[in-house]
Amino acid sequence: MELNSAADSLAALGHDTRLAIYRLLVQAGTEGLNAGVISARLALAPATLSFHLAHLTRTGLVASRPDGRFIYYSADYARMNELLGFLTANCCAGEPCVTAAPCCLEGEPA
Amino acid sequence: MELNSAADSLAALGHDTRLAIYRLLVQAGTEGLNAGVISARLALAPATLSFHLAHLTRTGLVASRPDGRFIYYSADYARMNELLGFLTANCCAGEPCVTAAPCCLEGEPA
DNA sequence: CATATATTTCCATTATTCTGGAATTATCGA
């Protein structure tokens, strides 16, 4: 993973509203939630939500899946783990250290 | 950890230059590096580096320790783990899932 | 086909962040 791409993802998560959206999706599982449900739960104006969902999607943290009139959004767990791995890579200069274990990868296509 | 505080930390990491600084410090270990060394390695103007180090320090990701004319900066590994834990908290809606293991906590005062 | 609903895109305003030269503060060594 490139530094540039990791920074983009972290910047996407570095905003109260987007982080709240992302956590909602992380907790929702692979099914995801449609935009209307997210909008209702977080009390966001449609245009504002759309802007933030587009941002999260652009960085690869979130995937979207149309279903009729609805669009379902879900967290991409593989991407999350890539990002966690990037942050802890080569850490601690040889001092005692355990690297972070992969999380939530079951059911993901790797 | 509060959502607000996590978002601040993620935003701090969501910038190419700050992420590069942070990774340098993560890899440098608990000793850390002084500002001059960081400035030289990343070819940053002093004022620019100072701005970014202040940002990282404000969020708690980085600690500073004066030593004579030098100021040493180091990654706060406990804080990094808090942040990783926050991102993966309650994830996957009961689907098979392994939470991230703590990293780099040896030698930290918890 | 007409209407209702879901979501996005357009757009303009407002707010925030980034950058680096110059001045400032602080420490070291002679």
Added chain:
DNA sequence: TCGATAATTCCAGAATAATGGAAATATATG
């Protein structure tokens, strides 16, 4: 004490991001 070095703060211009009303797009249902 004086000059050199380390790092920060001040400042202002330039760039980027966030917000939400209104219009547009797309799908479902009667």
